[in-house]
Amino acid sequence: xxxxxxxxxxxxxxxxxxxxxxxxxxxxxxxxxxxxxxxxxxxxxxxxxxxxxxxxxxxxxxxxxxxxxxxxxxxxxxxxxxxxxxxxxxxxxxxxxxxxxxxxxxxxxxxxxxxxxxxxxxxxxxxxxxxxxxxxxxxxxxxxxxxxxxxxxxxxxxxxxxxxxxxxxxxxxxxxxxxxxxxxxxxxxxxxxxxxxxxxxxxxxxxxxxxxxxxxxxxxxxxxxxxxxxxxxxxxxxxxxxxxxxxxxxxxxxxxxxxxxxxxxxxxxxxxxxxxxxxxxxxxxxxxxxxxxxxxxxxxxxxxxxxxxxxxxxxxxxxxxxxxxxxxxxxxxxxxxxxxxxxxxxxxxxxxxxxxxxxxxxxxxxxxxx
Amino acid sequence: xxxxxxxxxxxxxxxxxxxxxxxxxxxxxxxxxxxxxxxxxxxxxxxxxxxxxxxxxxxxxxxxxxxxxxxxxxxxxxxxxxxxxxxxxxxxxxxxxxxxxxxxxxxxxxxxxxxxxxxxxxxxxxxxxxxxxxxxxxxxxxxxxxxxxxxxxxxxxxxxxxxxxxxxxxxxxxxxxxxxxxxxxxxxxxxxxxxxxxxxxxxxxxxxxxxxxxxxxxxxxxxxxxxxxxxxxxxxxxxxxxxxxxxxxxxxxxxxxxxxxxxxxxxxxxxxxxxxxxxxxxxxxxxxxxxxxxxxxxxxxxxx
Numbered sequence: 017x018x019x020x021x022x023x024x025x026x027x028x029x030x031x032x033x034x035x036x037x038x039x040x041x042x043x044x045x046x047x048x049x050x051x052x053x054x055x056x057x058x059x060x061x062x063x064x065x066x067x068x069x070x071x072x073x074x075x076x077x078x079x080x081x082x083x084x085x086x087x088x089x090x091x092x093x094x095x096x097x098x099x100x101x102x103x104x105x106x107x108x109x110x111x112x113x114x115x116x117x118x119x120x121x122x123x124x125x126x127x128x129x130x131x132x133x134x135x136x137x138x139x140x141x142x143x144x145x146x147x148x149x150x151x152x153x154x155x156x157x158x159x160x161x162x163x164x165x166x167x168x169x170x171x172x173x174x175x176x177x178x179x180x181x182x183x184x185x186x187x188x189x190x191x192x193x194x195x196x197x198x199x200x201x202x203x204x205x206x207x208x209x210x211x212x213x214x215x216x217x218x219x220x221x222x223x224x225x226x227x228x229x230x231x232x233x234x235x236x237x238x239x240x241x242x243x244x245x246x247x248x249x250x251x252x253x254x255x256x257x258x259x260x261x262x263x264x265x266x267x268x269x270x271x272x273x274x275x276x277x278x279x280x281x282x283x284x285x286x287x288x289x290x291x292x293x294x295x296x297x298x299x300x301x302x303x304x305x306x307x308x309x310x311x312x313x314x315x316x317x318x319x320x321x322x323x324x325x326x327x328x329x330x331x332x333x334x335x336x337x338x339x340x341x342x343x344x345x346x347x348x349x350x351x352x353x354x355x356x357x358x359x360x361x362x363x364x365x366x367x368x369x370x371x372x373x374x375x376x377x378x379x380x381x382x383x384x385x386x
Numbered sequence: 387x388x389x390x391x392x393x394x395x396x397x398x399x400x401x402x403x404x405x406x407x408x409x410x411x412x413x414x415x416x417x418x419x420x421x422x423x424x425x426x427x428x429x430x431x432x433x434x435x436x437x438x439x440x441x442x443x444x445x446x447x448x449x450x451x452x453x454x455x456x457x458x459x460x461x462x463x464x465x466x467x468x469x470x471x472x473x474x475x476x477x478x479x480x481x482x483x484x485x486x487x488x489x490x491x492x493x494x495x496x497x498x499x500x501x502x503x504x505x506x507x508x509x510x511x512x513x514x515x516x517x518x519x520x521x522x523x524x525x526x527x528x529x530x531x532x533x534x535x536x537x538x539x540x541x542x543x544x545x546x547x548x549x550x551x552x553x554x555x556x557x558x559x560x561x562x563x564x565x566x567x568x569x570x571x572x573x574x575x576x577x578x579x580x581x582x583x584x585x586x587x588x589x590x591x592x593x594x595x596x597x598x599x600x601x602x603x604x605x606x607x608x609x610x611x612x613x614x615x616x617x618x619x620x621x622x623x624x625x626x627x628x629x630x631x632x633x634x635x636x637x638x639x640x641x642x643x644x645x646x647x648x649x650x651x652x653x654x655x656x657x658x659x660x661x662x663x664x665x666x667x668x669x670x671x672x673x674x675x676x677x678x679x680x681x682x683x684x685x686x687x688x689x690x
Contacts, residue, residue, distance in 0.1 A: 117448050360602070
C-alpha cells in the first residue's frame with residue numbers, strides 16, 4: 017500500500033471539517049478580499065484609539081470561525097502590529113453563551129484565557145504608572161483593588177486566579193484582605209467592571225498591547241435567548257464598548273439560519289448596540305473561480321514535492337465538475353466533498369483522481385441539499 | 387378557585403417548570419383545578435432534568451447557580467406531585483385494562499404513554515364530574531391525533547402551553563402583558579435552545595466521525611444524520627418525525643446517535659402535519675398580537 021504523502025504529494029488531508037486548533041495547520045487560503053478587510057480593520061484598531069463593532073455574517077461553514085482563529089494567531093497579529101509599528105493586540109475567541117447567566121459565562125471564558133504570569137512579566141516595571149491609572153478607573157475601590165492584584169507580582173498568581181473564579185475558601189480569602197479585597201465578586205456589574213478594568217489596563221497607553229480583539233462566535237444564538245438574557249447581552253456589549261472606549265475591537269460572528277438572518281438582527285440587537293456596528297463583512301458563497309483559487313492556495317500549503325498540476329491529486333476537470341454539481345454551496349460543503357473523495361480514493365489506492373474515479377464515488381461525495 | 391378543570395401533559399409541566407423563574411406561575415396555577423395522570427408524572431420525573439444536563443456539562447456555566455436550578459426544579463416538582471392522580475381509583479372503577487381499551491378505541495398503536503393515559507383520564511374525569519376538561523399538551527402530533535376523539539366524545543378541548551398562559555393571564559388582574567410576553571419569550575427560548583443544541587451536537591458528531599469509512603459502512607445512518615441537520619436548520623419539524631422514527635427503530639444499532647437525540651424529544655413534537663401550525667409559530671404570532679390586540683380581563687370588558 018502506497019503511503020498517502022507519496023501517492024498524493026500532500027502532507028495530510030487538507031480539507032478539515034472542524035476548524036484547526038493547531039496554529040501550524042491554521043492557514044489562510046484564497047479569499048484575498050475578505051482577508052484584506054480583516055487586516056485593514058485590525059490594523060486600524062492597532063493604530064488608532066477607538067472602539068469598534070464589526071458584524072461578520074454568512075452561512076454555516078463559510079469560514080467565520082476559521083477567520084476568528086486565524087486572526088487570533090500570534091504570528092498573524094505580530095505581523096500586523098509590526099506593519100503598524102505598534103505592540104501586538106490581545107485577542108481571544110469566545111462563543112456566545114446560551115445558559116442562564118450569559119455575563120458570568122463570558123467573564124469565565126475571558127478569565128480562562130487570562131495568563132496572569134505572562135501578563136505580569138510583560139508589565140514588569142510599569143506597575144507604578146498602572147496603579148495610578150487603575151485608581152482613575154471608575155469609583156469602585158474594591159474593583160480597583162482586584163485589578164491591581166492581577167498585576168501585582170507579590171500576590172501568588174494562582175490565588176488571584178482562584179479569587180477571580182470565585183473558588184476561594186474563607187481562610188484563603190483572608191490572605192487577600194491586605195490588598196483591600198474584602199468581598200467576593202458576586203453579580204454581573206462586578207464581572208463587567210473587572211473585565212472592563214482589565215481591558216483598559218492591558219491596553220494602557222497602547223504600550224504592551226495595542227488593543228483588545230474579542231471575537232464572539234455563534235452570535236446567532238442570541239435568537240435562542242429569552243427577553244432577560246437578550247437584555248443582558250445588549251447591555252453588556254454596550255457597557256464594555258463604553259468602558260473601553262479607545263482600544264476594543266469586537267467581532268460578532270453571525271451564522272444565518274431559518275431562526276435568524278442578518279435582517280432579523282434588529283429584533284435581538286438594540287439600536288444602542290446596532291448603531292455602533294462600523295462594518296459588516298459578508299462571507300459569501302464562493303464562486304467557481306474563487307473556490308479554484310482557494311484550492312490551489314490550500315493545496316500548496318500541504319504540498320510535498322512538486323507537480324505541474326496545481327490541483328494534484330485532482331484533475332482540474334474533476335474540480336470543475338464538482339463545482340457544477342454542487343451549485344451554490346458553502347466552503348464547508350466543497351471541503352467535505354473533496355475530503356471524502358480523497359479518503360475514498362486513498363482507501364481504494366486510486367491516484368490521480370480523474371473523472372473515472374469521480375464518477376465511481378459521485379453518489380457518496382456530492383452534498384445533497386435535500 | 388374557579389371550576390376550570392385542567393389535565394396537564396408531561397411536556398407542558400416541564401415547560402412550566404422551566405419558564406417559571408420566580409414561582410409566580412405556580413401561584414397562578416393554584417387557581418385552577420389541576421390533574422396529572424400517574425403515568426404522565428413518571429414521564430415528568432424521568433425527563434425534567436434533561437434540559438440542564440447540557441448546561442451542567444458546559445464549563446462556562448455557573449455550577450453553583452445550576453445546583454440552585456436543580457433545587458428549584460425539585461421544589462416545583464413537589465407542587466406538581468401534589469396534583470398527581472393515582473390510577474388505582476380509576477382502575478378500580480373501570481378495570482386495569484382501561485387504557486388499553488381506549489388505545490383500541492382510538493386506534494392508537496404507540497406504546498401506552500402520557501398522551502394516551504391523559505386522554506383516557508380526561509374521559510373519566512368528564513363523565514365522573516360532569517364537566518368539560520381542558521387537556522394541555524405541547525405534543526402537537528398527539529394533540530392532532532386525539533382531537534377528533536375529544537370532539538366527538540365532547541370531553542372538552544386539547545390546548546397547549548400558550549393557551550394555558552393566556553388563560554392564567556386573564557384570570558389574574560396582576561398578570562401584566564409584559565409578564566405574559568416574558569413567559570412566552572422564555573417558552574420560545576426553551577424550544578429554540580434545544581433545536582440549536584441538538585443541531586450543534588449533530589454537526590459536531592458529523593464533523594468528528596463521518597469520514598469516508600463511516601459513510602461507506604453506515605451509509606443510511608450518515609444520510610439520516612444529514613437529513614436531520616438540514617431539517618433542523620430549516621426548522622422543518624414535520625419532516626423530522628421520519629428521522630425520529632428511523633433512530634428509534636435503530637436505537638440499539640446506532641445507540642450513540644439515539645442517545646444523543648433522545649434528550650431532545652420535544653423538538654420532534656412541534657408540528658403535527660406538513661405545513662400545519664407549530665408551537666413555535668404560535669408563540670411568535672401571539673407575542674406579536676398581544677402588542678396590538680388586547681386580551682380582555684374582567685376589569686376590561688366594561689371599557690370595550
